[in-house]
Amino acid sequence: MAQKIIIDTDPGQDDAVAILLALASPELEVRAITAVAGNVPLALTQRNARIVCEIAGRTDVPVLAGCDAPLKRPLVTAEHVHGKTGLDGVDVYEPELPLTEGHAVDRIIEELRAAPGEIILCPLGPLTNIAAALQKAPDIAGKIARIVLMGGAYFEVGNITPAAEFNIYVDPEAAAVVFGSGVPITVLPLDVTHKVLTTRARIDAFRALGRIGETVAAWTDFFERFDVAKYGGEGAPLHDPCVIAWLLKPELFSGREINVEIEVESELTRGMTVADWWGVTDRPKNALFIGDVDADGFFELLTERLGRY
Numbered sequence: 508m509a510q511k512i513i514i515d516t517d518p519g520q521d522d523a524v525a526i527l528l529a530l531a532s533p534e535l536e537v538r539a540i541t542a543v544a545g546n547v548p549l550a551l552t553q554r555n556a557r558i559v560c561e562i563a564g565r566t567d568v569p570v571l572a573g574c575d576a577p578l579k580r581p582l583v584t585a586e587h588v589h590g591k592t593g594l595d596g597v598d599v600y601e602p603e604l605p606l607t608e609g610h611a612v613d614r615i616i617e618e619l620r621a622a623p624g625e626i627i628l629c630p631l632g633p634l635t636n637i638a639a640a641l642q643k644a645p646d647i648a649g650k651i652a653r654i655v656l657m658g659g660a661y662f663e664v665g666n667i668t669p670a671a672e673f674n675i676y677v678d679p680e681a682a683a684v685v686f687g688s689g690v691p692i693t694v695l696p697l698d699v700t701h702k703v704l705t706t707r708a709r710i711d712a713f714r715a716l717g718r719i720g721e722t723v724a725a726w727t728d729f730f731e732r733f734d735v736a737k738y739g740g741e742g743a744p745l746h747d748p749c750v751i752a753w754l755l756k757p758e759l760f761s762g763r764e765i766n767v768e769i770e771v772e773s774e775l776t777r778g779m780t781v782a783d784w785w786g787v788t789d790r791p792k793n794a795l796f797i798g799d800v801d802a803d804g805f806f807e808l809l810t811e812r813l814g815r816y
């Protein structure tokens with residue numbers, strides 16, 4: 508039986524690659540793709556999610572729009588990383604695939620109530636939709652099989668401030684709701700994603716795959732310029748595909764169950780994931796925090812799956 512998942516996303520080139528990886532993998536049944544405001548505003552993230560489904564030839568997958576702003580704060584976006592369209596690197600267009608009716612938060616609640624304990628939520632952006640669903644329908648906390656999210660950092664802080672990773676920074680209150688929900692959580696933080704860099708050889712391997720690979724190469728070519736300028740080195744971290752890769756081949760990753768709390772008070776450290784990696788507190792272990800990845804194995808999996816289109 509394929510694992511049922513819902514991808515909650517703010518495309519974003521790396522989100523787009525994660526969606527393509529999921530849609531190419533028969534082990535996963537994507538019940539819905541729910542868009543959230545993040546890298547770019549909601550009007551663009553929902554459009555971009557529909558573009559990716561069209562590119563993948565998967566217009567059967569329902570795409571819904573969710574929250575257009577964080578729970579309590581003004582939206583912070585990342586056009587400086589992803590470009591004005593959110594999918595810079597290839598021409599962006601108005602997709603034929605229509606948006607599915609209804610609010611994403613209501614669809615998440617509906618799907619979870621219809622299949623209690625069977626669905627894994629895969630947030631790839633700010634956690635606003637997930638937190639809003641938990642607040643609107645507290646009963647779903649016991650119906651979510653697991654939340655596997657890209658966000659946070661321990662050693663590798665930070666990519667939006669010296670203390671925080673973007674997804675958590677944008678909506679720290681939402682992250683606090685999720686990490687306090689009691690739902691089993693797996694965290695793919697910057698500590699892992701900064702180890703899966705799109706080197707020239709890896710991008711060339713994408714390009715050799717044909718249409719889809721060329722699109723992914725064009726996205727990563729654009730996406731990497733920010734990280735190379737900032738961190739030096741070669742290539743950009745492919746953040747969000749790590750979530751899907753963990754579902755497909757968890758053996759590529761390693762981590763430990765620890766306590767993770769979210770800073771929501773201080774403006775200086777807003778959005779910091781306070782990860783008790785060394786167990787120095789007796790706070791409850793609420794997350795499997797991934798710390799390492801077999802980068803070659805990750806790219807082997809990703810390239811093989813993209814080659815299936």
Ligand code: RIB
Pocket residue numbers: 517519520521522545546631632633657666672673674746747
């Ligand atoms: O910090 C990286 C995360 O922020 C990724 O999910 C990227 O898409 C952006 O949303």
Ligand code: CA
Pocket residue numbers: 516517518519521522546631632747
């Ligand atoms: Ca994202």
